[in-house]
Amino acid sequence: MPIECPIQFPKVEREAFRKLDYQVMHLAFESHRHLGKNCDEVIYHNDLAARLNGAGLIPSLVEVEVRVRHGSFVKEYWIDLIPAGQAIYELKSAVAITPSHESQTMNYLMLANCEHGKLVNFGSTSVDSRFINNPVPREARYRFETVTTSWQGPDTLLKALVLFIEDIGLFLEAPLYNQALVHHLGGPEHALERRPMTLNGCQLGNQTFQMCSPDQAFRVTTLNQRLQAQRTSFEKLLALSDLQALHWINLNHHKIEFTTLRK
Structure with a gap:
């Protein structure tokens, strides 16, 4: 089980x-x-x-x-x-x-x-x-649709999350889905990296990201409101980093929204 x-x-x-x-x-x-x-x-x-x-x-x-x-x-x-x-x-x-x-x-x-x-x-x-x-009855947690029109991330990441949800269901805390994908990518020692953050040429220190390729990170959220505010926050995070893309997966009730943010 x-x-x-x-x-x-x-x-x-x-x-x-x-x-x-x-x-x-x-x-x-x-x-x-x-x-x-x-x-x-x-x-x-x-x-x-x-x-x-x-x-x-x-x-x-x-x-x-x-x-x-x-x-x-x-x-x-x-x-x-x-x-x-x-x-x-x-x-x-x-x-x-x-x-x-x-x-x-x-x-x-x-x-x-x-x-x-x-x-x-x-x-x-x-x-x-x-x-x-x-x-939410248990059987309802396994009904979902995927929205991928704004997704340019790895298909393997998308498929791994969909398989996990088919097995475990929706409506759970975001850390569980993030941890499952980090495990799929080899565990924290491989998928978590401290990357430099810079603003106007000033070095701010290093930020931890969940990495899915050498210059691309991902994050899973479980939001059903204030989505534009979250998008803006992720865009600011991406701009400060040396990353080229941040792949954002939001579990919005019965809808899984896959979005790629790029510089």
């Missing part, structure tokens, strides 16, 4: 999840009262799981591994907490919840084919949380 998860999540109706969440959050606040806001995340993981199991919400599991495989590429993820085997809870000990935390939680929901989840932060004065629900 391209995505390996030891838990097969049941279909949980929204009201049933609300009832489960009421119990989880009651114990999360109790945990916070006893532990405070400065513990490492693993301390909150273990304390909350022990409280959930003690309350009869079994099995409540911590650090559950989900593994992505595609050929020789392997990527491991760890789900923080699964109360009663029904939903995914991502636990943080941060100053505040950020969009990257929300994206990470959604990524886990997609990978594990789980409908309901929640992000819980213990690092502030009081427990903060966000519901994160998965709106």
Whole structure:
């Protein structure tokens, strides 16, 4: 299986999840009262799981591994907490919840084919949380169209990404797709390079690029808005570098957009 998860999540109706969440959050606040806001995340993981199991919400599991495989590429993820085997809870000990935390939680929901989840932060004065629900059924993540009218990059790169998506699906975090392509190109030691950056003759230092040829780089994004702003940013990046082209692949919902930017 391209995505390996030891838990097969049941279909949980929204009201049933609300009832489960009421119990989880009651114990999360109790945990916070006893532990405070400065513990490492693993301390909150273990304390909350022990409280959930003690309350009869079994099995409540911590650090559950989900593994992505595609050929020789392997990527491991760890789900923080699964109360009663029904939903995914991502636990943080941060100053505040950020969009990257929300994206990470959604990524886990997609990978594990789980409908309901929640992000819980213990690092502030009081427990903060966000519901994160998965709106895309697993089968829908494999439907896509490709747009290649502006693509002048290597066909091997295009085909490698399409094969990966056919195997793993869409709607996951951008780093996964980038890492898979870097692996396909020989791994970080071959595909990642530090290239000089210059502005008006002034040397600014070196920037890391994902390379697909000696003078061409690539980047995968997962944007569905502000695409022109991202294009402008990549054009500025390219202008500062010694590269001749930057191949931009954007996974926009069910559309894969392949674009080549040149100096």
